[in-house]
Amino acid sequence: MQREPQNFGRVLSSMCTVPHPDAREAARRFLADNPGDPTTYPAVAELEREAVELLGEITGLDDPHGYVASGGTEANLQAVRAARNLADGDDPNVVAPESAHFSFQKAADVLGVELRLAPVDDDRRVDLDAVRRLADDETALIAGVAGTTEYGRVDPIPDLGEVAREVGALLHVDAAWGGFVLPFTDWAWNFADAPVDTMAIDPHKMGRAPVPAGGFLARDEATLDALAVDTPYLESTSQATLTGTRSGAGVAGAKAAMDALWREGYRENYERGQANAEWVADALESRGYGVVDPVLPLVAADIPREEISALQSAGWRVSPTATGELRIVCMPHVTREMLEEFLADLDSV
């Protein structure tokens, strides 16, 4: 039986989207190249260096160190791993907001570090006092999120940087989803705004690259060195990535998408997505639903579970938050027409 790829016409809760046409074409061309073996595949390795340079430009970092990762989970895990490997103590811990992506739970299990979760405040940003209480001499990493998965919130990154410096920890920012919209806002989130050591920023989310194209960035080369293992049979002598063989499609696709869209294309994506988010938030509020104000292009609304189920049965790809709210992520493929159709279906269920 021939299966069909997902039609994005009713996908509202995903952080993936339709890749840019240039990114699709680059992915097709570089499908068989392996950036994990840069001596055998030098062209795609060069594309990766250029992609990392562009990611540095987007995140306010001159001379960036890093690579195109499999996604935000790998980038978050590698940040924790580097901090753990560089830590002095025997029992390193990580302090992150409870709103952090579940990949931090995965990283804690994989890496055997203690994860201390700080509660969030009324606006769903991390509570700084709680972070101060949780952080201690054994804290290897403090993580903040710039664009949370569930509510699109931006933690107070410069303040987290102060706490990190006080306890001698590294500061990681998870901008996996937010990194390609935040440059067009007033939020302080990047390497230029705060003493950020590492960052996750995924071209395959708001960057319109094909999967797998995450980004792991580090301010210092030593951070990347803390991840390196020897590679006996490859010409390059060490490898800092989590995976071995990697996707040339992801690397070339990320470079092509950023070439096409940075910077004005991404600004348009942001402005359209933000306007759609505010529009649908108002429309839901006017219908009497409780709505979490969209500070970035992501709306969460209190819609009863049975109405969500009815929408799912009607083909809408919507999934709830941990506390049951429906999430609408205004990705580039989400149009005003889709949202109008969604509201019409909501009104009829």
Add this chain to the structure above:
Amino acid sequence: MQREPQNFGRVLSSMCTVPHPDAREAARRFLADNPGDPTTYPAVAELEREAVELLGEITGLDDPHGYVASGGTEANLQAVRAARNLADGDDPNVVAPESAHFSFQKAADVLGVELRLAPVDDDRRVDLDAVRRLADDETALIAGVAGTTEYGRVDPIPDLGEVAREVGALLHVDAAWGGFVLPFTDWAWNFADAPVDTMAIDPHKMGRAPVPAGGFLARDEATLDALAVDTPYLESTSQATLTGTRSGAGVAGAKAAMDALWREGYRENYERGQANAEWVADALESRGYGVVDPVLPLVAADIPREEISALQSAGWRVSPTATGELRIVCMPHVTREMLEEFLADLDSV
């Protein structure tokens, strides 16, 4: 500047190859689908279930548990992680041959387990007595390789299974490269041949799928459960994969390649590759080079470092083993004509 993907006409040492045309087409169609979110992308999730069934068929496992991983590194790491998580003791160790892929070093660093490397015998297969000496009550996993990266050797898997049972460890087989050629040989290597608990088998190597398409297989569901973390905002309630967002291109490409090639196409690949390996081994031996007998389609030959450098300058993508031998991996794209051209260049350097 427009960069060109690698031409495979002179690639001899890579374990990647040109994907099957059906796999390319499937990858193109499913580029934007995320099998990491099966409720939003049900079609690619179904393709993944079918791909895992096929991998079970290839590896002698009814009712297989597993998924399409980013590659062999992830599959090896996940095997170590599952064994560590299931172990009783506080200080679990892993026993593997010194010929094991460097991803076991990476897994040991990431997971914080002790890696004990057993020497190999004169035929470069793991020394069983050494494995017995290294294994103890704290051994969580014994790993064997079915098709080593450097020499294509197959460890004595059933014997390793006996040692594993004696010390209460799990048995993992790394067939990342060998898994698509071993079904056509007499080697005992798979789930039906021995008490294998987990396996790495990569469609994106000899299976002619596009990257990223590794395979992680487990005999028991409990092994996969030992890897699961909660996924609060996804409809599926837990996730056992190492990465989060995953490549639909890899999953759909793997399924398409296996549909096209299992079983007779892979047999032809194997027979042609093995014949080419034996032919080039004879040709090198007759020129006076020391050659490691190719038991699988992989030849290592003692070629002086300066001759390897000259060949690299002539555009040949060849890389040496840890001990300096040149490796020729007879992947599906490696033709007799390429090898003849290679020998002509070798004769002239």
